[in-house]
Amino acid sequence: MSEITFSVVIPVYNSDRSLPELVERLHAVFREKMTETYEIIFVDDSSPRPETWQALRALSATDSFVRTFRLARNFGQGCALLCGMAHARGKWIVTMDDDLQHRPEDISLLAAHRDHDVVIGRFPEKRCGLFKKMTSNIKNRLDAYLLGKPRHITSSPFRLMKRHVAKSMLAIRTPRPFLIAMILSVTSDVVNAEVTHDNRKYGKSNYTLRNSFSMMS
Numbered sequence: 001m002s003e004i005t006f007s008v009v010i011p012v013y014n015s016d017r018s019l020p021e022l023v024e025r026l027h028a029v030f031r032e033k034m035t036e037t038y039e040i041i042f043v044d045d046s047s048p049r050p051e052t053w054q055a056l057r058a059l060s061a062t063d064s065f066v067r068t069f070r071l072a073r074n075f076g077q078g079c080a081l082l083c084g085m086a087h088a089r090g091k092w093i094v095t096m097d098d099d100l101q102h103r104p105e106d107i108s109l110l111a112a113h114r115d116h117d118v119v120i121g122r123f124p125e126k127r128c129g130l131f132k133k134m135t136s137n138i139k140n141r142l143d144a145y146l147l148g149k150p151r152h153i154t155s156s157p158f159r160l161m162k163r164h165v166a167k168s169m170l171a172i173r174t175p176r177p178f179l180i181a182m183i184l185s186v187t188s189d190v191v192n193a194e195v196t197h198d199n200r201k202y203g204k205s206n207y208t209l210r211n212s213f214s215m216m217s
Helices: 019-033 050-062 077-087 104-111 130-147 163-170 179-186 209-214
Strands: 006-012 038-044 066-070 092-095 118-122 159-162 190-194
Touching: 006 019, 006 077, 006 104, 019 038, 019 050, 019 104, 038 050, 038 077, 050 066, 066 077, 077 092, 077 163, 077 179, 092 104, 092 163, 104 118, 104 159, 104 190, 159 163, 163 179
Parallel strands: 006 038, 006 092, 038 066, 118 190
Antiparallel strands: 092 159, 118 159
């Protein structure tokens, strides 16, 4: 197998309707826009909807670029991401959500800054409800206060990182992984790149008040 340049790691939770379009757009990005070798890794965080795992299995059975894993129980987004990162073979690892609010086409905007250890997508305008915007802003302030995150850096789950950063993060053993804290503990070379936040096409957010603050981003 030729060397893989990009591994796209996507935690999945009850999102079977968005998956075919997500895969199709990722193929277009890497085959037509970036012309890079790649793999797509989905990690099902023990979705209650059986259709989600069925959709993932169908995708991996018919598409050699897609690899799928399923956690034995619902461990949370952070654990699902780390699982995917542990199986990633690319020189750079992209993490993104499964709901199409992170645009696959914007991966090239992150990759334009790939000389940095970590590139995090910043959304000039978030396409979500007022409550979600409020909790996101509070969380970023807490990250700056509690973790020492530079105030000019905005955190989000849409990011690109070098493989050595992912390996260092995986070496940290914790039952409750908090990804931005783990990133900042292994590197200070973190930058933002502006990307677009699209409207949600299917369903509603899977995150409640409690896990809005505990999301592993």
